[in-house]
Amino acid sequence: MTLFSERLYQSSRPIWERSHRHPFLTELRDGTLSPDRFIYYLKQDYVYLIDYAKLFALASVKSPDLETMHKFAELYHSTLHVEMELHRQYAERFGVPRAELERTKPAPTTIAYTKYMLDIATNGSLAQVVAALLPCMWSYREIGVTLAAIPGALEHPLFSEWILMYSSDEFGQLTDWCIDQINRLADGLPERELARLEEHFLTTSRLEYLFWDMAYRLEEWPV
Numbered sequence: 001m002t003l004f005s006e007r008l009y010q011s012s013r014p015i016w017e018r019s020h021r022h023p024f025l026t027e028l029r030d031g032t033l034s035p036d037r038f039i040y041y042l043k044q045d046y047v048y049l050i051d052y053a054k055l056f057a058l059a060s061v062k063s064p065d066l067e068t069m070h071k072f073a074e075l076y077h078s079t080l081h082v083e084m085e086l087h088r089q090y091a092e093r094f095g096v097p098r099a100e101l102e103r104t105k106p107a108p109t110t111i112a113y114t115k116y117m118l119d120i121a122t123n124g125s126l127a128q129v130v131a132a133l134l135p136c137m138w139s140y141r142e143i144g145v146t147l148a149a150i151p152g153a154l155e156h157p158l159f160s161e162w163i164l165m166y167s168s169d170e171f172g173q174l175t176d177w178c179i180d181q182i183n184r185l186a187d188g189l190p191e192r193e194l195a196r197l198e199e200h201f202l203t204t205s206r207l208e209y210l211f212w213d214m215a216y217r218l219e220e221w222p223v
C-alpha cells in the first residue's frame with residue numbers, strides 16, 4: 001500500500017514545480033532578487049506566521065494523546081521563537097522596526113491563505129488541519145534543501161540564513177514528523193475523507209505558489 005503522503009506528493013507535483021520555477025525563487029537562488037521584494041515577503045510572511053503558529057496550538061488541542069500534544073506545542077514554540085526570530089533579524093538588517101513588522105497589513109493573498117487554514121483548524125478534524133498546514137513546511141524544506149545544494153548559495157550575503165533555516169536538520173525533522181502524522185491520521189479513513197484531505201493539501205499548495213507570486217508582484221489591494 002502506498003503511503004497517503006506519497007499520494008499527496010504526487011498530486012501536488014505540478015503546483016510545486018511551478019513554485020520552484022517562480023522568478024521569486026530563481027532570483028533568490030541567483031542572488032538577484034530585489035531587496036524590495038524580499039522585504040515585502042518578510043513582512044507578509046511575519047503576519048502569515050502569526051496565524052500559522054495558531055494552527056499548531058489548535059492542532060495541539062485536538063491531539064489524541066500527550067505525546068502528540070507535546071510535539072504540536074513544540075512546533076508552536078519553534079514557529080514563534082525560531083522561525084519568526086529569523087524574520088526579526090532580517091528586518092533589523094533592513095532597518096525595519098519590529099513593531100512595523102507586526103503591524104504589517106496582510107495583503108489579499110495572505111488573508112486568503114491564513115484564513116483558509118484557520119477555518120479548517122477551527123471547524124475540521126486534526127487530519128484536516130495537518131493536511132492543510134503540511135505544504136507550507138514540506139515545500140519550504142524541499143526549497144531549502146534544493147537551494148542549499150547549489151554551489152555558492154550558502155555564501156550569499158543576504159539569503160544564506162534563509163536557506164540555512166529551511167534546509168536545517170531541525171526543520172527537516174519537524175517536517176518529517178508532520179508527514180508521519182498525516183500518514184497515521186489518514187490510516188483507515190474512507191476514500192471520501194481522503195479526497196477531502198487531498199483537496200486541502202492541493203489548495204494550500206496553490207496558495208503557497210500564490211504567496212511567492214504575491215511577493216514578486218508586491219501585491220496591493222486594487223482599491
Ligand SMILES: Cc1ncc(CO)c(N)n1
Nearest residue numbers: 045048049136137140211
Ligand atoms: C508562506 C509560507 N509558507 C511556508 C513557510 C514555512 O514555515 C513560511 N514561513 N511561509
